[in-house]
Amino acid sequence: MKASPKHTGSIRLGLCCQFSQASIKFRTTTASLHQPGFACAEIVLLWLAIAAALAAFRPLSRAAAWLLAPYLAWVSFAAALNFALWRLNS
DSSP: OOOOGGGHHHHHHHHHHHHHHHHHHHHHHHHOTTOHHHHHHHHHHHHHHHHHHHHHHTTTOHHHHHHTHHHHHHHHHHHHHHHHHHHHHO
C-alpha cells in the first residue's frame, strides 16, 4: 500500500517519533539505573516522544494512535513511581 503525498510528512514524523522513543527507552534502561533524577528527565522526554507519535499517527489511523494510549499511561505511571522513589531516597 502506497501512502498518499499528503500523508508522507505524517508518516515520516511518526516514524521519527517512534525511533526517538525507542532510543530514549534504550538509554533510560541502560544508563540511568543508578541515577533516578536523570531517569526522571529522560522519562519526560520519552513521554513527549510518545505523545508526539500519538499526534503524528492520528491523521493516518485513529486505531494506531489509540494503541499508543496505554503505553503513554504506563509511562506516566512509571514516571510517578520513579519520581516518588527519587524523592524518598534523596
